[in-house]
Amino acid sequence: MRKKMTDMVFEGLLRLADDNLILGHRTSEWCGHAPTLEEDLALPNIALDLIGHAQALYILACELNPKYANEDALAFLRLEHEYKNVLLVEQENGHFGNTVLRLFYFSTFMKYFWEALKEQCCFEKLKKFSEKAVLETSYHSQYSSQWVITLGDGTEESNRKMSDAIINLEPFVGELFSEDNFTRESFQKDFFPELGLICEKWKAEVQSVFTKANLDLPNITLKKRGGRNGEHTEVFGYLLSDLQYMQRTFPNSSW
Amino acid sequence: MTKEEKETCLWEVFIQPKNGLSHRHCGSVHASDRELAILSARNVYARRGEGQSIWVVKSTDIVSSDPDKKDEVFSSDDKIYRHPTFYDVPDDVGHM
Amino acid sequence: MTTELQKTGSLIKEFEAKIDQDEKIEPKDFMPEAYRKTLIRQIGQHAHSEVVGMLPEGNWITRAPTLKRKLSLLAKVQDEAGHGLYLYCAAETLGKSRMDMTQELLSGKAKYSSIFNYPTPTWADIGAIGWLVDGAAIMNQIPLCRCSYGPYARAMIRICKEESFHQRQGYEIMLTLAKGTEAQKDMAQRALNRWWWPSVMMFGPSDADSTNTEDSVRWKIKRYTNDELRQKFVDAIVPQAKKIGLTIPDRDLKWDKKRNKGTGGYAYGKIDWDEFWRVIKGDGPMNNERLAAKQRAWNEGTWVRDAAREHALKKQAALQAAE
Numbered sequence: 001m002r003k004k005m006t007d008m009v010f011e012g013l014l015r016l017a018d019d020n021l022i023l024g025h026r027t028s029e030w031c032g033h034a035p036t037l038e039e040d041l042a043l044p045n046i047a048l049d050l051i052g053h054a055q056a057l058y059i060l061a062c063e064l065n066p067k068y069a070n071e072d073a074l075a076f077l078r079l080e081h082e083y084k085n086v087l088l089v090e091q092e093n094g095h096f097g098n099t100v101l102r103l104f105y106f107s108t109f110m111k112y113f114w115e116a117l118k119e120q121c122c123f124e125k126l127k128k129f130s131e132k133a134v135l136e137t138s139y140h141s142q143y144s145s146q147w148v149i150t151l152g153d154g155t156e157e158s159n160r161k162m163s164d165a166i167i168n169l170e171p172f173v174g175e176l177f178s179e180d181n182f183t184r185e186s187f188q189k190d191f192f193p194e195l196g197l198i199c200e201k202w203k204a205e206v207q208s209v210f211t212k213a214n215l216d217l218p219n220i221t222l223k224k225r226g227g228r229n230g231e232h233t234e235v236f237g238y239l240l241s242d243l244q245y246m247q248r249t250f251p252n253s254s255w
Numbered sequence: 256m257t258k259e260e261k262e263t264c265l266w267e268v269f270i271q272p273k274n275g276l277s278h279r280h281c282g283s284v285h286a287s288d289r290e291l292a293i294l295s296a297r298n299v300y301a302r303r304g305e306g307q308s309i310w311v312v313k314s315t316d317i318v319s320s321d322p323d324k325k326d327e328v329f330s331s332d333d334k335i336y337r338h339p340t341f342y343d344v345p346d347d348v349g350h351m
Numbered sequence: 352m353t354t355e356l357q358k359t360g361s362l363i364k365e366f367e368a369k370i371d372q373d374e375k376i377e378p379k380d381f382m383p384e385a386y387r388k389t390l391i392r393q394i395g396q397h398a399h400s401e402v403v404g405m406l407p408e409g410n411w412i413t414r415a416p417t418l419k420r421k422l423s424l425l426a427k428v429q430d431e432a433g434h435g436l437y438l439y440c441a442a443e444t445l446g447k448s449r450m451d452m453t454q455e456l457l458s459g460k461a462k463y464s465s466i467f468n469y470p471t472p473t474w475a476d477i478g479a480i481g482w483l484v485d486g487a488a489i490m491n492q493i494p495l496c497r498c499s500y501g502p503y504a505r506a507m508i509r510i511c512k513e514e515s516f517h518q519r520q521g522y523e524i525m526l527t528l529a530k531g532t533e534a535q536k537d538m539a540q541r542a543l544n545r546w547w548w549p550s551v552m553m554f555g556p557s558d559a560d561s562t563n564t565e566d567s568v569r570w571k572i573k574r575y576t577n578d579e580l581r582q583k584f585v586d587a588i589v590p591q592a593k594k595i596g597l598t599i600p601d602r603d604l605k606w607d608k609k610r611n612k613g614t615g616g617y618a619y620g621k622i623d624w625d626e627f628w629r630v631i632k633g634d635g636p637m638n639n640e641r642l643a644a645k646q647r648a649w650n651e652g653t654w655v656r657d658a659a660r661e662h663a664l665k666k667q668a669a670l671q672a673a674e
Contacts, residue, residue, distance in 0.1 A: 028412045028421075031428050032405035033644065035652020037436050037449075038284055038295040040405070044429035045298050048422060055418045072417045096655050139297075146290050153665060154658025161654065246416035246474055253532050255416040255474075255524075260653070262450040263660060265443065282506070283440045285449055287659035288666060299433055303513075322379040 005189070009123050010064045011084070012186055014074070015228060017057035018085035021075055023106055024050030025243060026093055035096050042143060046103065049136040060125050076247040080240060081230035088172035090227070090236045097158065098165040100147040104209070105169065107140035109176050112201045116193030123191055145209045152213025162215055174222035177202075182228070263287045265314040268296040270306040278310050286311075370571055375501040378444040386570055390500055391447045393572065398438035399456045399463035401431045403641050407471040408480060416474060423520050424477060430513050437506040444502045457646050465627070466549050468635030475528055475535075475542035481521015483543075483550040483588065489518060490584050491554070494574035503572075522591065529595040536596075543592070544600045551619070552627045554581040560624075582610065585617045 028047035034040040058071035068074050089106060093099045114134035121127040151158045177199040186192035203220070210217045226232065246255070263285045269278035281300050286292035292311040301309065320328045335341045344351055362381040369376060376382055409428050415421035439449045455461035466484055471477065492514070495507040528539035555561060555577040567573035575583075585604075592599050603620030610616030629635070 025413055028425055031412055031425065032409040032432075033648040033651075035648070035655040036285070037402065037432055037439070038286065038291075038299065039652075040402075040432040041302070041429055041436065042295065042298045044425050044432070045302055048425050048429070051418065051422055051425070055422070058418070075418055076416075096652060143294055146294060150287075150291065150662045151655065151658050154660075154662040155654070157654050158658030158661075242413040245414045250416075250532070250534060253416075253535055254527060254530075255420055260450060260656065261660060262448050263656070263663075265440075265449075282437055282509075283443070284436070287656075288663035291659065299436055302429070302433070319379070322377070 006064050008182065008186055008189065008191060009126075010061055011182055012123075012192055013057050013061040013064075013126070015084045015182075017054045017061060017074070018083050019089050019106070019110075020050045020057065021054035022083070022085045022239065023089040023103070024048075024054060025239060026089065026091075027099070027103070029093060030099065039096070043099075046140050046143070049140065053133055053136070056129055057126075060129070072247070076244050080232055080237060083227075083230060083232065083236070083240075085227050086172070086175045087224055087227045087233050088169065088175060090232060090239055091169075091172060092235055094165065094168065095161060097147075097151045097161045098168060100144045100151070101162065101165045102169055103140060104144035104148050105173060105176070105206070107137050107144060108205050109198065109202050110137045111141045112198045113193065116198065120190055120193070122189060141205075148209055148215070149213045152210070152215040159214060162213070166215060166218060170218050170220075171223040173220050175225045175227060177220070178222050178225055178228070180228060264292075266292040266296070266311040267314050267317060268300050269310040269312070270296075270300055271308040271310075272306050274307065278308065281305075283314060284311070370499050370569075373497075373499075373571070375504065376499055377501045385566065386572075387445055389567060389570070389572060390503065391442055391445050393567070394438050394442040394445075394503055395447065395452050395455070396462050396464070398435045398442060398452065399461055400467065401435035401438065402456070403463045403467045403645065405431050405435075406641055406644055407467055407469070407637070408477060410471050411474060411477050414474070415477075420524070423516075427481070427517050427520060430517070433513070434506075434510045437509055438503075441500075441502040441506040453649070457642070457649055459633070459642055462631065464553060465630040465635060466553050468630050468637045468641060469545065469549050470637050473538050473542060475525070475538040476545065478521050478524030478528060478539065479542040479546040481517055481519075482525050482591070483521070483546050484553065485514065485517040485521055486588060487550050487553040487584050489514060490580050490587075495572075497571070497574060499571040522595075525597070526595045529597055540597055543597050547600050548623065548626075549630075551581060551585065552622060554578070554584065556624070556627070557622075582616055585619050586611070589617050 024047045027043055027050060030040075030043040031047070032040060034043055054075065055071055058074040062068040062070055062074055088102060091102070111134060114130040114137055117127055117130035118134055121130065148162065152162045153159070177195045179195060183192065183195055187194050199220075203217070207217050224233075264287065265283050265285055266289075267283050268281055270281050271278040284292060284295040284299055286295050289311065293309060296309050296311050300306075363383055366376070366381055366383065366386075369380075376386075405428050408424065408431075412421065412424055412428065415424050439452060442452060443449060452461065456463070466487075471480070489511070492507055492511055496504055496511055498504045498507065525539050525543075528535040558576045558578045561577055568576065589599060589604065601620045603618065605618055606615065607618035608615040610618065630638070633639075
């Protein structure tokens with residue numbers, strides 16, 4: 001691969017891997033604290049999938065960049081501004097409804113993203129990986145949509161809580177679909193799919209779930225952004241201090 | 256502390272390990288409705304890829320025989336003519 | 352009246368004959384009330400232990416040092432939720448509802464294994480828990496796969512199969528630390544020092560002081576006594592510690608050829624039973640925190656469970672209206 005192409009693929013893998021790692025991290029925080037024992041199994045299950053996706057993608061990424069010895073160097077030893085995840089995934093969990101709504105937003109987006117990669121991606125290894133990832137991600141979307149419907153339709157209180165969650169997350173949704181030089185170039189080179197198309201599918205699916213849930217889908221515009229350039233929200237530093245604690249405290253050790 | 260709360264339904268979970276085999280009972284889950292029941296069943300009983308089809312059935316919908324009448328219900332084990340060894344066939348006929 | 356008594360008498364005889372012949376007892380079979388109660392208590396405690404046991408380890412999921420370790424730990428803690436769930440289901444077949452058991456746990460009425468009232472200050476504690484606590488749990492659990500109560504035995508078979516990686520995971524963590532830097536070795540040794548005695552105590556009071564053992568053994572709910580299992584555990588762990596160069600914090604530990612009916616075993620020092628009872632009675636290092644965490648999760652989840660029930664009712668009503 002030519003240098004410019006390699007840089008682009010590396011950047012794309014990081015964006016995907018960081019989204020998955022950070023949402024996996026947040027999801028794993030639920031372990032032992034969920035509303036039912038059944039959900040205490042479901043959420044870690046999803047966290048396992050997400051972190052597993054991140055691991056596989058980091059492995060592909062560090063093959064392209066000799067600066068990073070292995071997947072752990074990428075996951076644990078970058079500086080804050082080197083993480084490329086969207087701001088949506090780093091936000092604190094909030095209540096269970098907020099958590100499943102975010103998961104629904106993200107996994108529905110990722111489901112269509114993986115589907116598109118499965119159809120077309122110039123980086124063969126990623127294309128191959130998307131075949132497995134799309135299955136797990138579809139399941140996350142199904143699981144979370146079921147809870148969005150249940151909670152939206154459930155009681156007055158739960159409907160109100162879900163409406164609050166929609167307002168709370170709304171400013172962060174636009175970034176999933178926002179274009180920049182990377183997205184334009186990667187689409188041109190047949191590496192990543194066009195986000196506009198994914199956005200349309202995403203909106204249709206979210207709308208149909210919200211209808212069943214008696215919830216209103218707000219107008220999605222680009223509001224808060226920065227994650228893709230490494231500009232994160234305040235909460236991200238705390239997340240990293242947990243994530244990186246061991247590797248930073250005991251450098252150059254095997255675990 | 257905690258307020259009185261109603262229990263959600265119990266569902267029995269059956270998993271078919273692969274095509275050609277029958278669904279087998281493997282445990283139960285609590286869930287408020289069938290959609291969540293099937294999702295939970297998958298999370299609880301198929302997280303190691305154990306199977307390709309799941310059934311969930313409300314526990315209260317299962318009709319079972321009375322254990323006190325076990326002898327009446329299962330009294331036919333003396334019908335030896337239902338078993339192949341009841342019939343004499345010459346050895347040289349081979350496998351039958 | 353007499354006939355009723357006679358009938359019960361013959362049922363008990365039948366029940367005992369089944370136990371003697373190693374037949375399983377199933378939910379709808381006759382069983383003496385004491386047998387049912389013992390099982391509910393034991394299975395309930397076991398289930399609560401799995402559920403509370405998620406907390407000390409769950410504590411380290413977000414801080415696990417590598418992706419590989421993070422994934423194994425998540426999978427392991429998730430298994431514990433699963434095991435709690437299988438066990439609650441087994442107890443439910445005896446007529447005790449999950450809701451009742453949950454309330455008993457949250458109100459502090461029900462007991463769970465005291466081991467989970469100890470803290471996990473370092474990563475090495477995750478290794479020590481897997482190696483020692485899961486090691487002790489497996490000793491306890493393998494014989495339970497042959498327990499006389501069918502649903503319990505079946506749950507245990509599933510649990511033991513799934514747990515087979517847990518102890519190896521823990522030992523591998525300890526092994527890696529013991530081979531690592533000075534700081535890592537020190538971390539491992541300190542964790543072993545912290546977890547050794549609580550793990551030895553996990554088998555419960557010594558046989559002389561155990562009130563429940565006799566019936567449980569007779570009914571084949573339990574197949575070995577506390578002290579027999581404890582001895583097996585010590586004999587298994589001592590050489591494993593030696594192999595990775597860690598020291599068991601017991602100066603009285605020595606080979607004793609008279610143990611295990613003359614085949615030999617390790618003699619160990621005096622167990623601090625005062626500490627054991629203190630932690631059981633609620634005065635351990637983390638009793639309040641563990642219970643508070645479970646209560647908080649339950650209370651914060653109330654609106655979710657309420658909504659789920661309400662949504663189910665609405666759907667059902669809509670379905671009936673359509674018919």
